[in-house]
Amino acid sequence: MTKDLINTAATKERAILVGVGIKGEHRNWSIEGSLDELQQLAKTAGAEVVGRMVQNLEKPSQSHYLGSGKLEELLSLKDELKYDTAIFNDELRPTQQENLETALEVKVIDRTALILDIFARSACTSEGKLQVELAQHEYMLPRLAGQWSHLERLGGGIGTRGPGESQIETDRRLIRNRITSIKKQIEAVRKHRELYRRKREQSGTPLVALVGYTNAGKSTLLNTLCHAGVLAENKLFSTLDPVTKRLRLPDGRNILVTDTVGFIHKLPPLIVAAFHATLEELDEADLLLHVVDITSPDAVNQSQTVEKILTQLKLGEKPRITVINKMDQVVESIEEAQNISLDVKSPAQATVITSALKNWNLDKLQEKIGEYLEISKLGGREGTG
Ligand SMILES: Nc1nc2c(ncn2[C@@H]2O[C@H](COP(=O)(O)OP(=O)(O)OP(=O)(O)O)[C@@H](O)[C@H]2O)c(=O)[nH]1
Ligand SMILES: [Mg+2]
DSSP, rough: OOSSSSOOSSSSOEEEEEEEEEEETTSSSSEOOOOOOOHHHHHHHHHHHEEEEEEEEEOBBTTBBBBBBHHHHHHHHHHHHOOOOEEEESSOOOOHHHHHHHOOOEEEEEHHHHHHHHHHHHHOSSSHHHHHHHHHHHHHHHHHHHHHHHHTTTTTTTTSSHHHHHHHHHHHHHHHHHHHHHHHHHHHHHHHHHHHHHHHHHHHHEEEEEBBTTTSSHHHHHHHHHOOOOOOOOTTTTOOOEEEEEHHHHHHHHOEEOOOBBBBBTTOOOHHHHTTHHHHHHHHHSEEEEEEETSSHHHHHHHHHHHHHHHHOOTSSEEEEEEOOGGTOOOSHHHHTTOOOOOOOOOOOOOOEETTTTTHHHHHHEEEEEHHHHTOOOOOOOOOO
């Protein structure tokens, strides 16, 4: 059932980005900043971005997301930009997507589908794959009918005739069955994890979890701290599957450090739901390290987005250390970094300025982790944990 939304063929898809700026909705995020991020997502998915269009509205139009004038403008850009895909910055309703494909006669993708496509590429473990597939099916289910009628309208003929209502019903039933089966499999993996967790609890080894915006440097930090060899690259959502590594702090305490999926602005709720099992891991953590990419022009918004998602996940009260990362891009040396006082408003227990890449201040970070564990009387000193 999983289909690639973006071709990986030699010729890249030519995509135009379309966003609606809604008063108050983005708060501090500018619509342009949000589209910059959408552009990065599109690139990660393998598309070539050939243009963008923004409309400021009170709220998106029910039928076409854009107002009719802007839609005309978008259509008229087709000749000039030769785009074959239009990527919308919000999740579209099934009818909006259908209407847009009819009006524009190009493939229409929304932010959720784009993120799902990237997730599908990044998932490595069977659990990760199951979670992505679950989210994809949940996404497809309400959109099935539209897909068929759209094919019919694209000229009819062999292979494009719709299957009729009964076929759509059959497809729906098949997908629902698959969803049930995937949920069962995910539940089995979850149970297995629970066993593992209980073992960890018995051993008393504290668990520290890395959280943060996608691309903030979580995996790099895990690699440098734990000599982990986890994939870390300059693209969004390179990590999907949680990885846990052991670390012996300078004070002799043994801890476990876990790396997991990054967050993003407008993270689709169905992705959060599908990744419930993975995110549950965070619930078990004794301490969170919130990694912030200080080089991003949206660093403040990004860290607020992460805080908001943590609250949604009922993790708002978890103790945490804020890790201001990629400092090597801002100053020449670690000594210079020490002198910087950052006005960070966060509910964190401590803030540490680091470069995960250059191993700056990671001893200080470990010290802070140790201090916290000491205060909260968490174990991990005995044996190998
Ligand atoms: N200059 C610099 N680059 C860094 C630092 N930490 C990470 N990076 C780079 O930032 C990019 C993203 O790093 P990752 O560790 O993959 O980020 P992540 O938070 O795990 O990202 P996702 O798994 O996609 O959510 C990579 O190209 C890293 O090399 C740092 O301290 N300094
Ligand atoms: Mg990562």
